[in-house]
Structure formats: C-alpha cells, structure tokens
Amino acid sequence: MTLIQKIRLSERYGVHFYVMSAIFSIAAAAVCFFYPVAIPVCITMKLLCIPVILYLSESFQNKHTIYFYLNLGISKIEYYLVPVMTEFSFFIALISVSCCIGNVVG
Amino acid sequence: MLVDSVHLEFGQQTVLQSAFVTSETGKVTGLFGRNGSGKSCLFRCIMGGIKAQNLFVRFNEEMDTDYNNIGKRVKYLPQSLFMPARMTLIEAFDLYHVDYDGLVSFDVRFLNKQGKRFHELSGGEARLAEIYLVLRSESEFCILDEPFSNIAPKDVEKIQDLILEEKKRKGIIVSDHMYEALLPVADELFLLKDGYTFPVQTKADLIKHGYLAE
Numbered sequence: 364m365t366l367i368q369k370i371r372l373s374e375r376y377g378v379h380f381y382v383m384s385a386i387f388s389i390a391a392a393a394v395c396f397f398y399p400v401a402i403p404v405c406i407t408m409k410l411l412c413i414p415v416i417l418y419l420s421e422s423f424q425n426k427h428t429i430y431f432y433l434n435l436g437i438s439k440i441e442y443y444l445v446p447v448m449t450e451f452s453f454f455i456a457l458i459s460v461s462c463c464i465g466n467v468v469g
Numbered sequence: 470m471l472v473d474s475v476h477l478e479f480g481q482q483t484v485l486q487s488a489f490v491t492s493e494t495g496k497v498t499g500l501f502g503r504n505g506s507g508k509s510c511l512f513r514c515i516m517g518g519i520k521a522q523n524l525f526v527r528f529n530e531e532m533d534t535d536y537n538n539i540g541k542r543v544k545y546l547p548q549s550l551f552m553p554a555r556m557t558l559i560e561a562f563d564l565y566h567v568d569y570d571g572l573v574s575f576d577v578r579f580l581n582k583q584g585k586r587f588h589e590l591s592g593g594e595a596r597l598a599e600i601y602l603v604l605r606s607e608s609e610f611c612i613l614d615e616p617f618s619n620i621a622p623k624d625v626e627k628i629q630d631l632i633l634e635e636k637k638r639k640g641i642i643v644s645d646h647m648y649e650a651l652l653p654v655a656d657e658l659f660l661l662k663d664g665y666t667f668p669v670q671t672k673a674d675l676i677k678h679g680y681l682a683e
Contacts, residue, residue, distance in 0.1 A: 427547040
C-alpha cells in the first residue's frame with residue numbers, strides 16, 4: 364500500500380481527528396493573518412493539542428475498528444501517525460499562506 | 470507460523486507468560502480458554518494491537534519477521550464487530566480484494582445489499598459478512614476470535630464449511646467457547662490456562678484441565 368493510499372484511507376478512520384484539527388488550524392490561521400509574530404505560539408499550541416485531539420477522536424471510534432486497518436497491512440504506528448502528519452503538514456501550509464497574505468494586505 | 474514466548478502484563482497482573490500457539494497451512498488450530506484467560510490478548514499481541522512485553526512470531530524458516538506489517542500475512546477477526554460502521558459492504562470487499570458475488574453465493578440474504586453500510590445490517594448479518602471477508606481475503610493465516618458466537622445454528626454450519634474449504638490454502642486459528650462447533654473442524658487443540666498454553670487432544674483433556682464440567 365502506497366503512502367497516498369494510506370493517506371486516503373486515513374480520511375475514513377481519522378475523520379473525527381481531521382475535523383477537530385481543522386477547527387484548530389483555521390483558528391490558528393486567522394490569528395497568524397492578523398499577528399504573524401504568533402506563528403511560534405500557534406505551532407507550540409498545535410503540538411500540545413495533538414495528543415488531546417487524538418484521545419478525543421479515539422473516544423468516537425469502536426476500539427476494534429483498528430484491526431480492520433491492521434488487516435490491510437498498516438502498522439499501529441502508521442494508523443496514528445499518517446493522519447497526524449498529514450494534518451500537521453496542512454496546518455503548516457495554511458498558517459504560512461495566511462501569514463504571507465496577512466503581510467501583503469497589512 | 471509459530472507464536473512463542475508471549476509475555477503480557479498489565480501493571481501487576483500477568484495475563485500471558487510463555488504462551489505459544491502454532492498454525493500450519495492445511496490445518497485448523499483450536500484455542501480454548503476460560504473468560505479472561507488471555508486468548509483475545511494473545512491474538513491482539515500477534516496483530517500488534519497490544520504491545521506485549523515479549524513476543525516471538527516466526528513464519529516458516531524466515532529469520533526476520535516484519536511485525537509492523539503482519540496484517541499482510543495474517544488476517545484477524547476480533548470477537549466484536551470491527552468493520553467501520555459507515556463503510557458500505559462493497560467498499561470493504563474492494564479494500565480486502567474479495568469478490569462480493571461470493572458472499573451472495575454463500576448467503577443469498579446479501580443479494581442487493583452491497584450498498585448497505587455495516588450499521589444498517591443486523592448484528593448477525595454484519596458478523597457473517599465479516600467472517601466471510603476475513604476468511605476469503607488473501608492471506609497465509611487467519612485468526613478467528615469467537616466466530617460461532619451469536620450466530621444462528623444454520624449459519625454455524627456454513628461457517629464450518631467455509632473454514633474447511635479455506636484451510637486448504639491457509640492456516641487458521643479459531644478460538645470459541647462453543648467447543649461443539651469447533652471440535653469437528655479443528656485438527657489440533659490448545660488450551661490457554663493461567664497464562665500458559667497446553668496442547669490438548671480430546672474433550673476429556675478439556676475436562677481434566679477444568680475447562681469443561683464433568
């Protein structure tokens with residue numbers, strides 16, 4: 364299974380994680396738009412929030428569902444890491460773009 | 470497949486100590502054990518769902534085992550429903566590369582249900598679809614945790630036939646408390662007790678080890 368396939372699959376089981384993380388990311392992007400100096404604070408906050416969001420999103424899922432994905436050859440580490448890394452990349456891209464636009468507009 | 474030296478502890482509680490189980494292509498291995506004896510934990514350790522303090526898995530004569538991608542070689546059916554509730558039957562079958570028409574031939578109740586989501590099926594139907602999916606998927610070994618429980622007697626016979634058919638091309642480990650359904654299909658038997666595995670031969674051995682009442 365390729366990385367792209369794993370990312371696409373993570374959209375299924377990680378939907379709660381993605382939604383909750385996206386809310387945080389959009390809020391952080393808005394802050395960075397008006398206050399570009401807040402980027403380090405936003406990144407730190409984001410890193411601190413990841414375990415909390417993971418814990419919350421886990422509570423929405425059937426605990427046995429993980430085996431559906433392990434059966435496909437995905438490891439337990441990948442199961443958690445793929446959505447986290449994908450969303451974090453999206454977060455970095457989003458605050459970078461937001462900060463750039465904020466600088467240009469400002 | 471040899472699974473050996475499995476040691477699992479949760480804090481002060483030791484669940485498994487030096488537990489082992491073997492599986493061979495062409496054979497069905499039956500695993501018995503009382504509730505809480507660690508059968509499901511053993512299976513989850515094999516699949517990587519639970520991290521054991523010690524675990525050794527070996528395939529044939531291979532020197533190294535890729536524990537991270539064990540799901541490519543071993544398919545596991547947990548004791549409760551494990552399909553994502555919002556996934557449709559056809560999506561699950563496509564992901565596992567299993568032909569949906571085979572399920573319809575297996576049980577005609579699934580005709581025109583490929584678009585149904587798992588949570589829209591009855592508990593028994595969803596379980597039957599899961600068992601079929603795991604057994605028919607491409608793998609070297611299958612681990613089935615309580616496949617006969619909560620299934621209608623007529624469907625138990627169908628599952629037994631499916632296990633006997635699939636064992637020709639893979640090794641199958643089955644654990645279930647319904648020993649009367651498991652005994653006819655099992656080629657070798659093990660009993661998990663006090664964290665250790667004991668090979669057993671007959672029903673009398675199960676009585677001797679205190680699994681069955683006299």
